[in-house]
Amino acid sequence: MTTATNPRALDHPTREEIRLEGVLHALSDPVRLRIVCHMAHEATELACSYFDLPVTKSTTTHHFRVLRESGVIQQIYRGTAKMNALRREDLDALFPGLLDSVLEAAGAQASRQGRPAEDA
Amino acid sequence: MTTATNPRALDHPTREEIRLEGVLHALSDPVRLRIVCHMAHEATELACSYFDLPVTKSTTTHHFRVLRESGVIQQIYRGTAKMNALRREDLDALFPGLLDSVLEAAGAQASRQGRPAEDA
Numbered sequence: 001m002t003t004a005t006n007p008r009a010l011d012h013p014t015r016e017e018i019r020l021e022g023v024l025h026a027l028s029d030p031v032r033l034r035i036v037c038h039m040a041h042e043a044t045e046l047a048c049s050y051f052d053l054p055v056t057k058s059t060t061t062h063h064f065r066v067l068r069e070s071g072v073i074q075q076i077y078r079g080t081a082k083m084n085a086l087r088r089e090d091l092d093a094l095f096p097g098l099l100d101s102v103l104e105a106a107g108a109q110a111s112r113q114g115r116p117a118e119d120a
Numbered sequence: 121m122t123t124a125t126n127p128r129a130l131d132h133p134t135r136e137e138i139r140l141e142g143v144l145h146a147l148s149d150p151v152r153l154r155i156v157c158h159m160a161h162e163a164t165e166l167a168c169s170y171f172d173l174p175v176t177k178s179t180t181t182h183h184f185r186v187l188r189e190s191g192v193i194q195q196i197y198r199g200t201a202k203m204n205a206l207r208r209e210d211l212d213a214l215f216p217g218l219l220d221s222v223l224e225a226a227g228a229q230a231s232r233q234g235r236p237a238e239d240a
Contacts, residue, residue: 020229024222025148028141095225097217102144105215109140 008077010068015090018071020098023091026070027102031055032063036072036086040103045076045083128197130188135210138191140218143211146190147222151175152183156192156206160223165196165203 027033031053039046053060064084067073072091073084091099110116147153151173159166173180184204187193192211193204211219230236 020222020225021148021150021153024144024153028145028148030141033141033144095221095228097221098225101215101217101221102140105140105218108215 010075010077012068012074013071015071015094018087018090018094020095022070023072023095023098026067026072029063029066031059032067033102033106035063035067035084037103037106039073039084039086040088040099045078045085047081047083049081130195130197130202132188132194133191135191135214138207138210138214140215142190143192143215143218146187146192149183149186151179152187152192153222153226155183155187155204157223157226159193159204159206160208160219165198165205167201167203169201 027036034053035051038051048060048064051060053063055063064073064075064082067084068075071087074087075082075084077083086099088099147156154173155171158171168180168184171180173183175183184193184195184202187204188195191207194207195202195204197203206219208219
């Protein structure tokens with residue numbers, strides 16, 4: 001983990017610290033998978049408040065922390081907003097094709113259930 | 121779940137019941153990931169006793185059950201041995217490319233750590 005000297009700087013694993021098992025675990029929750037599908041679809045930084053999730057605020061915070069600590073997303077404060085972005089470059093470098101195949105699988109599953117891919 | 125009328129027939133999800141989140145969860149454990157890499161490498165039915173795992177027998181049984189109940193493997197009794205095989209056809213039909221990308225990612229990670237892929 002990088003050391004957070006600034007209390008508003010959040011800990012992230014370096015690229016080398018990202019573990020496949022942690023990434024798969026982060027993606028194995030329906031709410032977190034939905035967040036990641038949304039991020040991939042929008043392809044820009046998104047505030048936590050952007051996501052309309054069927055869980056409490058504290059649970060939402062937990063899910064974002066799991067995604068950050070596993071290396072799937074980066075979170076950064078911009079003013080008062082905590083902004084989120086996929087670490088696509090890191091994931092694609094470490095595990096080529098993995099993120100895309102998970103996103104495609106989520107889309108295929110949502111399609112079979114008659115839902116939009118971002119509601120995976 | 122299919123109904124097990126034969127006490128030695130083990131419950132498996134049908135192809136339609138397999139969920140992406142369950143598959144990712146099953147693959148997110150280092151021991152289960154190692155089992156799956158071995159199975160993909162051998163490409164034949166393997167007895168549970170084939171696997172040399174750093175966990176107790178009951179934990180091994182638990183891991184195989186998680187893999188079976190998520191739809192990643194099928195388990196069948198042949199005589200007194202419980203044989204295991206990847207459900208590659210089902211997984212590839214539901215989530216094209218997913219299993220291969222996970223196996224490649226496990227291999228890449230093991231390679232970076234100087235270990236054989238099956239020891240992911």
